[in-house]
Amino acid sequence: MSDTKPDPIAQMEKIVSLCKRRGFIYPSSEIYGGCGGVWDYGPLGAELKRNLREAWWRAMTRDREDILGLDACILMNPAIWKASGHVDTFADMMRECSLTNKRVRADHVEPQSGTVYIADGAFSEEGAKRSAEMQVASPELLAANILQLTNPALANKLRERIGAASFEVIAQKGISLARFEMLLPQGKPRESAQKLAIEFYKSRGIPDPVIFSEETKQVTDSRDYHPESGGLLGESRPFNLMLRTYLGPTATEADVTYLRPETAQAIFAQFKNVFDSSRVKVPFGICQIGKAFRNEVTPKNFTFRSREFEQMELEFFIKPDEAVEIISGEVATWSEGADLSEPQANWGWDMWHRYWVDQRTKFYQSIGLGDVLEYYWQTPADLAHYARACVDILCEFPFGTEELEGIAARGAFDLTAHQNASTKSQEVFDEDLKNAAAKLTPEQKEALIQKRLAAEQAKVKGEPMPEADVRAWFERLFKGSYVPHVIEPSAGLDRMALAVIAKAFDETVKTDDKGKSETITVLRFHPRVAPIKCGVFPLLKNKPELVAKAREVYALLKTHMNCFYDETASIGRRYARQDEAGTPFGVTIDFDTLGEKPELLNTVTVRERDSNAQHRIQISDLLGWLQARL
């Protein structure tokens, strides 16, 4: 492995290039000029993704007894997105601040009064001088600049003739015609706005801005300025990161629905069906893998943030801490060094949350990402009001350390929201709880209620639950009924695939005897996720016995794992090809296999990608040998 930190941009370019060259990832719709923020997986990428998907699914479902799978549709009743809050947050008319680009809901701007400062543009002193000197090289620039300075009326005519966009392009080298307008904050002098205006024009590429003309005006009860920054707000326009579509032939507004922006809501919406049809008890989980869509403003970093992506989400439903306390007499909370290996009946949400962070970490270790992980524990200020805790599992990419997975403790927020919106109960009945609660004295019950009331008062975010609601909730609880709480590990499959590729990517420069050096690229995938597990090669192509034997070995292996047969070019080249595809093992059939040395009859060479080590293995042992290492 290389020790030096490579240039991150060059590193990403190499990875993108390799991905295309070897058939991992291609730009979508490339022959038509592409499609922004969408990427397709080629043959190797599809295998890699499938391996990751299957590893996750196996870890969640088959390796456990307490998690069930679900495969819900991308299209759902739009009421789900209303209930989840997605529509409300993003379907409104939004206005964007011209200074800070912050967005506010158009109907949330309170009327404001005060002094407005306006600057009509600025030019660069140095730039103006320079363009005067450069008149031969750039007469249009000079013309535009001089016109702006000396004859704004004529400049406007020029702008009309060639169009604002062209004019802007010509003039922008030394001049910005952008309008700066802001409402002065109460008690701030005009100079503070001038300072901001200078910064504003600097950010538009003018290093030493001189403002053309300034004016001030008084406004009363205006809704056109950002409540915090004071910046002029742009036109209001609909803003929603959800992709809209129409469900039904008429395609009217009444038929609008959305491509899901996350898979999680389907799990909540189907919670009762799964619970009622599966004979499970809380705690248990429902997991799902599927596509989700977000109309991202800025897709970036290759596949890291795309508009269509695949999520792998688990909703793990647990008892509210109060229920745990009633049943077990105590609630275990996390402390450093706590044993997280086996879930316990007395675990509170905190322990479950830690448990899932631990479980997910083990998963990442099992696919070879263990040593590039970092964790970010959201502070109370970061957290959404309904969330109790959230940890981001981050991974080191060439472009930075970015989120792979979020593990949130969301309380009963989601199921409660759907219960309220749908008017269908999302409660479960817990007989143990009912029986335990029946043994409580009224004083003990009241103590539990008081404890909760105090906790509500101590909340950092959100309104405390009214006492009457708290008492009603406990009444249901004492009868054994509650809406389960949830821990949500939510991972992005495409990000995971990119992380695996970036982690595996390795380049070394090799110099041969003649002093000729070349760059060797190897994808050091963990064998478990490698798209091709094993290459099968006859040592030489023009010896029919070798080819026939190699085809035989290939046939033996290919029904058990993804193998690749290759007989062209030299054996070294074939190894190199597979190195670049990340294939961990290569099997070579040589003359000894055919019995040139009788003691080696029916043995093959297995070559390991990472060490170049070679092992002589009996063909009859080969499958087992390989499977033990995958």
Place this chain on the structure above:
RNA sequence: GCGGGUAUAGCUUAAUGGUAAAGCGCCAGCCUUCCAAGCUGGCCACGCGGGUUCGAUUCCCGCUACCCGCUCCA
């Protein structure tokens, strides 16, 4: 969404106002007894649209995509 940059073969690059060169790769053949050997032959490109021009891959404009920075990320 804003600002800056880039766009030539599968990949990496070159040259040019008169239709494009190379390396690597890939394919076929020969050869080759284990880490990108060699020989022969072959395939494949100026992102899209418009303008200027006798002629545009080259100059100009627009679009699209990607990269960088800002913004956003429920």
